[in-house]
Amino acid sequence: MRVGVKFCGGCNPRYDRSGELDKILSHFEKDSDAFAADHAEKGKALFGFAKEGGAYDVLLVICGCNNQCASTDDYTFGKKISIGETGNIPMVVRLITEYRDEEAQGA
């Protein structure tokens, strides 16, 4: 499963957005030890920065505040998880785990 990571532009973030990503990634270390994965593997959540025009199973949008103004028009994706202010790591981890396991079971 490919997880594309997209940041908002970060004009006035209320928390450390890349720090939050690191924390999320730490929950999926077993799936992949490399960020910027450009391929998909069933049963594994492989993360990478979303590239313009790219297709992702999950688009993870990390926004600095609840305005969540990041644009996602340039990507195609199955599911989208967008986070605003901090405190959402458990929710993100739960959702990505669910999507990953659902995909693995579907195989």
Added chain:
Amino acid sequence: MALMTGAEYIESLRKLNTQVYMFGQKIDNWVDHPIIKPSINCVAITYDLAHDPEYADLMTATSNLTGNKINRFSHLHQSTDDLRKKVKMQRLLGQKTASCFQRCVGMDAFNSVFSTTYECDKVHGTHYHENFKKYLTYIQDNDLIVDGAMTDPKGDRGLAQGAQADPDLFVHIVEKREDGIVVRGAKAHQTGSINSHEHLIMPTQAVSEGDKKYAVAFAIESDAEGLFMVYGRQSCDTRKLEKDADVDLGNKKFGGQEALVVFDDVFIPNDRIFLCEEYDFAGMLVERFAGYHRQSYGGCKVGVGDVLIGAAALVADYNGAQKASHIKDKLIEMTHLNETLYCCGIACSAEGYPTEAGNYQIDLLLANVCKQNVTRFPYEIVRLAEDIAGGLMVTMPSQADFRSDLKIPTKSDLSLGEWTTKFFKGVADVPTENRMRILRFIENIALGASAVGYRTESMHGAGSPQAQRIMIARQGNLAAKKELAKVIAGIVD
């Protein structure tokens, strides 16, 4: 061409043959000149952040002209969302540089020339809009920096263009040829002009029929024949020439830049002309540019304010005063003022509307209110920062003293560095140098080189306070407000 990196931008400047003068001399290698370098670094970061996934959403946009990904600074705003993202991008860059990053004037000029040429062509049957679209496509495709040049030297402020003792005090057409025009005059206070690839020239004020040779807008390369620039010096600028002065500089890496740009009979080919004697459109162009630029300050100055508030909070920590209730309250007040400016920038963007040409214009009344606040609040924010900092920000010895091994022949036999480090320590667990660094940073913004951008530019850039008051009076609709009061009060005339 893909978006340039900061390094590629700096290399692109080396290829220009721009004529620069400073301190009475011609500066051949201005790209590496220590006084100019910080302003080049500032522009370079507008390129680098466009490649950074953490910031690209604000720093880039999709061109309506070509469909390509471009730097947002070259973008024609396509929606109120674009207008808001512009302000957010400017706040971000203010935070990253604590300086004027110089690329906004060009962006504001693009958007105002785009819509004005469209309307001018409709009335006069001219073809300036096509000229401009072609020009902007070239700028976007090559990711170039353009100085948005409006302000003339203006001579006697009480006289119109044509009534000046010296006709060159406003840029004007001196010759019309088959293939173009020849222009003469100068533009003063030009932000980032030396490290721009191009200049986009607009009239400085409305023009009457008798003065129509002053109604001229055009684009010109920085190294065109007959064009030269004189660097505007800044407070404390020669500190940049000192060796090992990074503490004393306050902001070693970044800074702003203004220069006088002189046109001594410069030829402008037809396809780079966007207004040529259509005096009835000069006022529209000025008003639109000023409107966009008044919006801009609701972003860039807020970003610098963010850093200054952070610095004031840090110095309070280093001084051991952070728990005092009045210090906490002053930091709240600084934040309140800063966010109020941001509110204005966002509000005039959210209330934007499409022009006839299709790009989006800000709400003029709210943009003028935004800039009017900018002429005041940064002064109060900086006053509070100076209050919190204490007097040392202007009385401390130099970095050379703090680093000196020179033994002082007194009983303790300590060096000059040891003495100064000892006596300028604040709280015990913070190195003296950190305290000095943050104090010098505040000095830099309050009355050093960056005060140009944070204070005086806030006052006069995009128009002096009275210019906004005139617009507020014009847009305020006092007559309707009187009617409201009459209805509620039951007054029937």
